[in-house]
Amino acid sequence: MRATSARLAGAALLLALTGCSGAAPTPTHPDLWVASESSGFSGLAIVAGDLTRNADGCFGLSISFGQPEAPEFITTQFPKGTEVLEDEAGVRLPNGAVVLLGEFIDGGGSYSSGDSPEGYENFPASCPAEDVAVLSLYE
Numbered sequence: 001m002r003a004t005s006a007r008l009a010g011a012a013l014l015l016a017l018t019g020c021s022g023a024a025p026t027p028t029h030p031d032l033w034v035a036s037e038s039s040g041f042s043g044l045a046i047v048a049g050d051l052t053r054n055a056d057g058c059f060g061l062s063i064s065f066g067q068p069e070a071p072e073f074i075t076t077q078f079p080k081g082t083e084v085l086e087d088e089a090g091v092r093l094p095n096g097a098v099v100l101l102g103e104f105i106d107g108g109g110s111y112s113s114g115d116s117p118e119g120y121e122n123f124p125a126s127c128p129a130e131d132v133a134v135l136s137l138y139e
Contacts, residue, residue, distance in 0.1 A: 028122065029059075029083070029084035029088075030124055030125070030126065031053065031056075031057040031058050031059055031084075031124050031126045031127070032059045032078065032082065032083075032084050032091065032124065033058075033059070033075060033076065033077045033078065033120070033122060033123055033124050033127060034077065034078050034079070034080060034081075034082050034122065035077055035078070035079055035080045035134070036080065036121055036122055037080060044108075044110070045108065045109055045110050045111055045133075046106065046107075046108065046109075047061070047076070047106065047107055047108065047109035047110075047111070047133045047134070047135045047136075048061075048063070048104070048105070048106035048107070049061030049062050049063035049064070049071070049074065049104070049105070049106075050062045050071075050102055050103065050104055050105075051090060051091065051099050051100065051101050051102065051103055051104075051105055052073060052101060052102070053101065054073045054126075054127075054128070056126040056127070057126045058073075058075055058124055058126040058127035058128070059076070059078070059084070059091065060073055060074050060075045060076040060127065060133075061073075061074050061076045061105065061133060061135075062074075063133075072131070073128075074111075074131055074132065074133045075127040075128055075129065075131070075132045075133070076132070076133045076134075076135050077120075077132065077133070077134045077135065078091065078093070078135055079093065079094050079135065079136060079137055080094065081093070081094030082094060085098065089101055090103070093137060094137070095137060105135070106138075107135050107136050107137045107138050108136045108137075108138060109133055109134045109135045109136045110133070110134045111131070111132070111133050111134075112131075112132050112133075112134075113130060113131045113132070114130065115129055115132070116129055117129040120132070
């Protein structure tokens, strides 16, 4: 009985210590689409453009697709760990790099079109789902 009580007390202490020591997860910005897992896959496409926000506030990339005079806004899924800066002037990538609105960013990844927002996990309501890019950073 004494050994069981000691084990229970030890377990309770361990739970109390670990429960208090973990930091609360940072909430994701409602206009930033971030991968829920690190894929480790860079994709076969080059995903490159200027960081921008559309009229509804969605973060994405402005990509010219070979026509610099007519860039398109593409909703972009950023790598897990990407955060919006406090002043919303850009994002901090998981590698610590800060990219401000209007600055160029590139990496590997993929493109998709014709899907609905329900087909994407954590997809922001402010973002169009017709054409999307998934950005993976080069290591």
